[in-house]
Amino acid sequence: MSIIRMFYTEDDQPFRMCCFLSFNGIATVVGALLAFGLGHANNAAISSWKLIFLVIGLLNFCFSIIFLIFCPDLPAKAKFLTDQEKTILIQKISKNGKGIKDKKFKPYQAWEAAKDVTVYILALSGLCCGIINGGISNFLSSIIKSLGFTGIEATAYQLPTGAIEFVMVFCSGLAAIFVKNTRCILYFLLCLPGFVAIIVLHLVDLSNKSAVVGTFFFYTIGGPVILNWVSINSIGGDTKRTVASGSWFALYATGNIIGSVIMGISTAPRYTKGMIGFMTCYSAMILMNFAYALILIRRNKQRNKEQGGYNDEIAKQAVLDGFRGLTDFENRSYRYPL
Template structure:
């Protein structure tokens, strides 16, 4: 059978002959394997695709899901510790606790852009593993905190080193999965934040009954820190940096893996930094819309993740009960968020619409908290549980970034801006819960309601804009998403430069 001819991508079939170090750096790390695709017929490649996908799912997805579970436990640790004697022990009363919660996001904000550029330039799994190891040590150091100042320093450094994890995982997913496969996988791993909520609630409740020389809040930090420390070494050992270096795949299967994701039209990864792509990212309407969604998600997350215990205690429950009552919030996130990803992957061009629709239940929950009397405390608890669906708009906006931003420097910039605005939102969200407004926090509720309404409007506008741009390109350049689009992706062209690139709505 005649083998299907693949287009040439790069200046020469070998990167080793006649090329300078700079030229090698500018070349996509998957380009060489993509050139080998022409050695096989399309039938041979297609026959291996399901096997490769299954192997990737069995290795990459468990690694990502466990990583997400333990790192989200880190973020929740302060919330669970606050249900015990952390606040009086370290003199964190009033707005001091708000600032301890918020300072994490200052560290996150400080490192958001550098983290994304380092992820582009360095082996992603090695960099991420070192970050996990570092923050595990920092978390254990919380046990020794003696005062407000010490907690501020530790939480800032923790936020700084955790700023890499989400963009690194986004990078890994875009390197291993096709466009229509990404929404479900991304929603699955984010749903493990819900698993972390359930594990953390049980852990906090169990440690609350433990007899130890350490106080309960110290045990919470220590146990979660040790879990992260052990996992960091597993991650460093098992997680590959790209399909090209995946040891669990044979050489032919690595070629198939590259062939699979070639249709994403963004290549795999290039180590070369292209400054002009920064400017394009800053001026891109899509990026501007997505960072506004990031800001809104951050405000909601910053408030809910740090003040869920305070809200539930305000309805008339004890500290132990407030911790245990957060268990169902994890189930909400764990089971409902993947359904959004399943729908977004199954129904073509529905990402923006689903993002808008999933904002409505938590918006209704906020209105319920604001309008329901305190005597109906179980209704108020149920409305609070709905706030944990914020993971769905977060992950769908991530997917819109990974599928619609081409050019590796541009995508690193866009990712960095997303997390920078998300961190800024978290800072604002943690500081609009004023202690004087207990137990309803009316100012905070108004802010969160405004954020959800804004996300609905921005996501619908984004869908209209990208749909209009796709039609304009079809009219000027013909049908896109073809072999030329694949070639442009391996050349590290941006979605603005590549006329055959089309947006996933």
């Protein structure tokens, strides 16, 4: 029960999601170590690069099965919790004002999502994140090799990227739980390391091997990705939230394809087209984050004006309306987290 209280407090979703991505940082480190070791396999029946893909792919496949079996999609389906713990968990989650998952599709909520400008902002942010992620994840080794390193050395130099991702994203999760309404600020701050690193790599002389330090910060793009998820989960109404989430993932996947295309082997070793594309995406993400924050501040001010402020009674009403399945537009007692 103490674990439930620890990990499911009223407003700790950013922390839990950042914890999730921080473990992805650990996986990046482990993956780089595996790739480095397998890259030295000279007597294997297949090429070392094929061996790397097969081993890491098999590990992912096995983990996906474990995840599918043991990770529930709803508190009520969590077999490792007692009935009392499930009740506590639902009470904790209910404080976010969005209720519990409702699988019934509601067309009017889908239409509301189509009219909500923040849904478009988040989806376009997903597109930008996808472009950066797709280009970097597929061409990081090539970028490092363009600085004069061998293939094996390029693999080894990817180790710090996962470590830095783990530390920065985990710390931002802590900041989100201890300092409320800092999500947009954290989003901006997490954009900066990768943005600056790309600018440096774009301008630096390729003979300067010390520039490899800039690549260590490329994977901090995971931070904005996670905070996008958190923002989507702040949308009230399960159908509306599902439409917003689907739109985000569709554009994120599209962005990953675009990111790989704009890099292109033909633009090596500077990858000018890709670097300019990444800088453009980061600039757009920062501007959209600023617009998103202003919109939410304006909405909260309007609701405070309607209801004469915000107090415990209004907060309780937000919880009740959340359980009724109301959207964030309908639930006037709901206040948007920033």
